[in-house]
Amino acid sequence: MRAEPGPTRWLARVEAKLEAALPPVTAEPAHLHAAMRHAVLGGGKRLRPMLVYAAGVATGADETTLDAPAAAVELLHAFSLVHDDLPAMDDDAMRRGRPTVHVAFGEATAILAGDALQALAFEVLADADAPPDMRLDWLATLASAAGAAGMCGGQAMDMAATGGELELDGLQRLHALKTGALIRASVRMGAIAGGADAGLLARLDDYAAAVGLAFQIRDDILDIEASSEQLGKTAGKDAAQDKVTYVGLLGLDGARRRLLREAEKARAALGPLGARAEVLRGLADFTVARTH
Template sequence: MPESDYAAWRARVESALDRALPGADEAPQRLHAAMRHAALDGGKRMRPLLVYASGTAFGADAAALDVPAAAVELIHAYSLVHDDLPAMDDDALRRGKPTVHVAFDEATAILAGDALQSLAFELLADAPFADGVRVALLRELSIAAGARGMCGGQALDIDATGGKSVSLADLERLHAMKTGALLRASVRMGAIAAAADAGQRAQLDRYADALGLAFQIRDDLLDIESDSATLGKTAGKDAAQAKATFPALLGIDGSRARLQALATAMADALAPFGERTARLAALGREAIERRR
């Protein structure tokens, strides 16, 4: 897939986020500045790209996907703000710049995360979709962000930190919730906006489930193999905090082998769709081959 397509979609979601976020000069200025610090000018934008790739594959216009793409990125941004807090991962660097609680303060970071989450659902509630589509999009993002998805996965991650014994099945469940749920929702939301049918969406779920695990395994490997300057966040944190990771459980070679198996699973899931899902296939490869 041409990088120009990625660049165009990133520009679209950046513009949508800029329009949706309150101005930094509007009161309360500190909160609004923190929200903009968290959400703008950084990140891979993998989740919005998945919304665009899935939706356009089934006939949606990119303009119709701007709101779902922005909403899922706002949820991701909120999760990173809270994940970086001293009570969680206690990190000082995110997307190559100071984390929100470092750049502002801890209380402002908590409020900024809360406000970003609320804004995501406000955008979807006001989106120009038919009522049934709007409710389906809201439901999808709500489940992915809550106790059955990202928040539940984070709770399991906390429970598994500190050198506790975790089985492979438990680790895969943890990350299917913490990381995979929002990636899967991104694919699903694009398909919902494009009115893909139930069979097509079930096939996309197979792709998205493999993608979510692959994305996390690659993250775990990068934490070992890369450096903070390249990653834009602190490297080596997993080992320092004795987190449950795929390399810790499978070893580096075993993790790489699992990545390749997931790459095959993604390709198999998309094969029935042919060229129309080429952009999704490229994003799957990017998840496995990325350097940050």
Template sequence: MPEPDFGPWRARIESALDRALPAATEPPQRLHAAMRHATLGGGKRIRALLVYAAGTVFGAEPAALDAPAAAVELIHAYSLVHDDLPAMDDDDLRRGKPTVHVAFDEATAILAGDALQTLAFEILADAPFGDGVRVAMLRELSIATGARGMCGGQALDIDATGGAALSLAELERLHAMKTGALLRASVRLGAIAAGAADAQRPTLDRYAEALGLAFQIRDDLLDVESDSATLGKTAGKDAAQAKATFPALLGVVASRERLQGLAAKMSAALAPLGERAAALAALGREVVERRN
């Protein structure tokens, strides 16, 4: 069976983001230009693709999924802008171009990240769904991005940077929050938008939890094995900053084995959904095999 073609969905999300973002010519122009710099023209769009893939499992049309897909990409863009700041990961390169605080300035980068985050919730609040669906989506995204999710995981990552020893369970918890929570929310948002029954959530969650961990392990391996030109961001920074990573804790070989085990978990989780889950399965393979 041929791999699904994600080109049309990638085109949809790029168009949806372009429409959602303020024009760079509108005041305050510097802020708006920074928001567009951070969001458009780059990125794998994995989170948006997960929204479309999960929604179509349950019969949703792509047009009905544009709002939650745009929302998760805006949250992701905001997180990258703030992660790259000197006070955080201090990076100069993102998606093959200067990071926002380099291309503009630190203050503008902070404000751009804040504005991207709030725009994500505005889009969901205005999405063409009933009130109950909108509230459910807003709650899902709020939890994934706050202290119980992405922000909390980032705080744990900062605490562990510099050589602090973590157990495997602690490292997995850190990344389940920092990376996995938004990926899981992307899958859940697609299902919520499609009106999926609550009974379907455990199947999707098992897939999403394995995918989130696989994404981070692959990210850690690429930082060790790849180069900045391929990655579009600075390679080798994890070791330079003594970050807690899977290769540092387990070694490269064991990390690869763990990655393959997670690939098998994703396949097993999706098996009950059959061919309807072909796009989710393909995204799982893309995460495991990606080169940047």
């Protein structure tokens, strides 16, 4: 029997790891467990786990070593989406084509589900079958990406900027934290598992930074061009909430040009890896071309 190609196999691996890590609805508190599973297992691109696997395999890691960081980064991403959708944040009723967690389970349960998913992400890393120094590096990388110097800090900046003015440099700093930090952490955790040296880690960080920016620019374009059905979430939210976006600052054509430039930067950063970076290059291309 022919083996499944890498990304297809990796997707199955991370789904199995997530299923095993999440608490069952047969155990109490069942309502909280159901909300956690609703947040994580309801589909999604799984881009961040794929980046973990692709960076890890490109640098020589075994796939089994990558299961824990791949699942952990997706659990943390799910936590961020649950809290991002809350009425006090972006106040969205739909995520991945389904009711958001606070709509389906109530606001208090959504807050607790997000908290529990964040804790579970670090538990998965702490319990991973990997050398202690590797687990410590993973934990430090993910914690830095999640906190005030990363995703949470970026969200705070985003909320402060809503309805105000922001220059392009400020918008890039905001999204380097809110969106980019977790993407960079995904690549870095995979590369740590592969034993990448400092020079290669720096090149991969350049790749991840460009992919993170491209991802956000594409999000801003899709918010204008795509429907809610295509996106699986409410379209047109940026304009409705008076958010500063790349389209707003650069125009639609300018945002498209910047998107392609970031994709080229990502591909160029992978030069030393040659053919081993094929999937990483493909993920950069997907970020540019995705329709949801």
